[in-house]
Amino acid sequence: MENxxxxxxxxxxxxxxxxxxxxDSVFEHPDNQPPxxxxxxxxxxxxxxxxxxxxxxxxxxxxxxxxxxxxKQGRRVxxxxxxxxxTELDKLLTRIESTPVTESQTRISSQCxxxxxxxxxxxxxxxxxxxxxxxxxQMSPAFADLTSHLVSILRHALSMSSYKQ
Numbered sequence: 001m002e003n004x005x006x007x008x009x010x011x012x013x014x015x016x017x018x019x020x021x022x023x024d025s026v027f028e029h030p031d032n033q034p035p036x037x038x039x040x041x042x043x044x045x046x047x048x049x050x051x052x053x054x055x056x057x058x059x060x061x062x063x064x065x066x067x068x069x070x071x072k073q074g075r076r077v078x079x080x081x082x083x084x085x086x087t088e089l090d091k092l093l094t095r096i097e098s099t100p101v102t103e104s105q106t107r108i109s110s111q112c113x114x115x116x117x118x119x120x121x122x123x124x125x126x127x128x129x130x131x132x133x134x135x136x137x138q139m140s141p142a143f144a145d146l147t148s149h150l151v152s153i154l155r156h157a158l159s160m161s162s163y164k165q
Contacts, residue, residue, distance in 0.1 A: 037062045037090050039125050045150040046119040049134075054116060058154040060089065068157035077157045085153065092149055095142040096122060096129055118147055 045058040055071035064086045068077045081089070115134040120143065122129040131143050139147065 037086065039090075041090075041093055041122060041124040043089075043093070043120065043122045043150070045121075045147075045154065047116060047151070047154070048119075049114075049116045051114045056154060056158065058150055058157070060153070062086075062090070066153070066157065068154050070158050073158075075158055077160055079157060079160075081153070089149060089153075092142070092146045093122060093124055096146060097124055097127075099129075099140050099142045120146065120150070 039062065041062045043058075043060050045060075047054055047056045053072055057067075057069045057071070059065075059067045060081065064080045064083075066077075066079050066081050068079075069075070117132060117134055119132045120130065131139070133139050133143070133147075
């Protein structure tokens with residue numbers, strides 16, 4: 001296996017493990033006000049595949065509305081992000097806007113029977129950005145950082161004890 005692929009696999013494994021660590025600061029308390037975001041955006045993040053059959057989705061808007069879904073477990077969580085989380089996500093999306101590639105196609109690898117597919121679709125001020133990547137494929141730093149942040153939010157949201165079905 002190439003060194004680059006080993007590093008990519010290690011990075012994505014760490015992202016998944018990091019996302020499993022609970023953090024009390026991800027979600028907004030009712031009395032906090034959302035930050036003033038000067039543009040509109042919406043992001044959809046999907047994780048699917050692997051031997052375990054992962055099927056999870058995260059949707060977030062610039063207003064702070066967040067919906068996390070685990071289709072396999074039948075879980076759905078709706079929350080508002082804390083202002084700090086929303087601001088961080090907005091900064092990461094700013095980096096995406098300056099990344100030259102706006103469309104990417106995943107290369108299907110016959111050597112990866114247990115790969116997990118990551119799909120990010122963002123609409124920022126009516127401009128669409130899309131990236132899909134399999135475990136082990138190289139991502140631009142902007143998309144890798146955004147993926148890490150979204151995995152963390154998704155994992156924490158789905159670990160919450162109260163949820164809507």
